[in-house]
Amino acid sequence: MDQRRAILADALGVGLAxxxxxxxxxxISVASGLTVLQTQALSVLMFTGASQFALVGVLxxxxxxxxxxxxAALLGTRNGFYGLHMAPLLGMRGWRRLPTAQVTIDESTxxxxxxxxxxxxxxxxxxxxxxxxxILWNLGTLLGALGAGLIGDPGTYGLDAxxxxxxxxxxxxxxxxxxxxxxxxxxVVAGVALTAVLPAGTxxxxxxxxxxxxxxxxxxxxxxx
Amino acid sequence: xxxxxxxxxxxxxxxxxxxxxxLPDRLLTAPAMQRVTVFIPVALLAALVGVQTVADxxxxxxxxxxxxxxxxxxxxxxxxPFLVVVLVAAGVAAGGRALGWLP
Numbered sequence: 001m002d003q004r005r006a007i008l009a010d011a012l013g014v015g016l017a018x019x020x021x022x023x024x025x026x027x028i029s030v031a032s033g034l035t036v037l038q039t040q041a042l043s044v045l046m047f048t049g050a051s052q053f054a055l056v057g058v059l060x061x062x063x064x065x066x067x068x069x070x071x072a073a074l075l076g077t078r079n080g081f082y083g084l085h086m087a088p089l090l091g092m093r094g095w096r097r098l099p100t101a102q103v104t105i106d107e108s109t110x111x112x113x114x115x116x117x118x119x120x121x122x123x124x125x126x127x128x129x130x131x132x133x134x135i136l137w138n139l140g141t142l143l144g145a146l147g148a149g150l151i152g153d154p155g156t157y158g159l160d161a162x163x164x165x166x167x168x169x170x171x172x173x174x175x176x177x178x179x180x181x182x183x184x185x186x187x188v189v190a191g192v193a194l195t196a197v198l199p200a201g202t203x204x205x206x207x208x209x210x211x212x213x214x215x216x217x218x219x220x221x222x223x224x225x
Numbered sequence: 226x227x228x229x230x231x232x233x234x235x236x237x238x239x240x241x242x243x244x245x246x247x248l249p250d251r252l253l254t255a256p257a258m259q260r261v262t263v264f265i266p267v268a269l270l271a272a273l274v275g276v277q278t279v280a281d282x283x284x285x286x287x288x289x290x291x292x293x294x295x296x297x298x299x300x301x302x303x304x305x306p307f308l309v310v311v312l313v314a315a316g317v318a319a320g321g322r323a324l325g326w327l328p
Contacts, residue, residue: 020308038231045235048242050270055234057273061280065230069237075269076238077262083245084253092246101242158318161293164277165314168294171270172301183264184271191275196285203280204272211268216260 007115007125014107015132018049019140025052026144028163031154032060036145043141047134048105050170051075054204057163063201071204082109089122103130179218187211289327293318 022043029039034056042052051072058068083104086092089112092100103126112126154160175181190210194203245253252258278294279285293314300310321327 017306020306021311024308024311034227034231038227041231042235045231046238048238050266051234051238054269054273055230057277059227059230061277062282065226065233068230069234071269071273072234073237073241074265076241078266079238080241080245080248081253081262083242084248084250085245087246097246098243101246102239104242104245155289155322156319158289158293158315158320158322161290161318162311162315164274164290164294165297165311166307167270167273167277168297169301169307169310171267171274174267174270180264180267183267187268187271188275191272192279192285195276195280195283198283200280200283203276204269207272207275208265208269211271212261212264215264215268219260 003121004124007111007121008128010111011125011128011132014111014129015136018107018133019136021049022137022140023144023147024162024166025049025056026141026146027148028053028144028159028166029056029141030145030148031151031159032056032163034059036142036149039145040138040141043138046072046076047102047137048076048079049137050167053163053166053170057167058201058204060163061200063204067201067205071208074205074208078106079104082106085109086112086126089116089119090126091119091123103127103134105130105133107133179215179222182218183211183215186214286328289318289321292321292327 025043026039029042030036042055046052046055054075055068055072058071059065083101086104086109090100108126108130111129112122115121115125148159151157171184175184187207187210190207191203194207198206274294278290279287296317297310297314300313305313318327
């Protein structure tokens, strides 16, 4: 019983953190030119933070719909791998997999994995975290989106600086190995350099591809050594 | 155009989530697939950091965003939570502009 209560408390804590983060998403999205409804649609339908920030960021930079969708989708690939890991743990079959898939994100997966030894606890952790985040993420988005609508030029409040800072904060916990740090450094430099020579939008995808290629070469060299 | 991106992007992200529950395991666990996908989030997020810090349409501009990003780095080193990192970056950029120190 205590264990279940602890899981629910963790889920609420993670949900509140996500809700606070969603406030910045809502504000940045509206400051980037999306309407409140478009911003809210992203939080309900896309419901995966890094992809939402990417879609909004690329559109704001004039990158066009195709590049924006491609960037968001590529960042969303990791959720597919989470589903692969969650499927046997959650024991989902048939149509139930469809709603389960929507709440399969970084946090719900991480919380379920922590209780991997006990499938009952893992299911509770997955669903309580997923639902807490879904509700608070959407609430935070609405607050941020409505708040940003009240202010004028985004530059005055530094919202244009908040966008790269948000990406950096998403990136930071993933820089756990030398290879990952190198991949990140190469991608940042490539992104800046390509921005100077290519039309808007394309530098993100190309710089990302250069970073991935760099990672493959480095990991192959490491496994050879 | 924005609605097209919102709907198409959401559909793509949802189908990727569903793929994890429905595609055969061996497709997603193939070594070649994993070698590529393990680097995608880091490479794309880092590329976005670089581009969004300096892009001004299709040109490079150095402005208050760079100072904001440096402030974000310091906040992250000090283990600040996500919202604080974003607020510090916005605050430094806005403050610098208000004082006329930064473009």
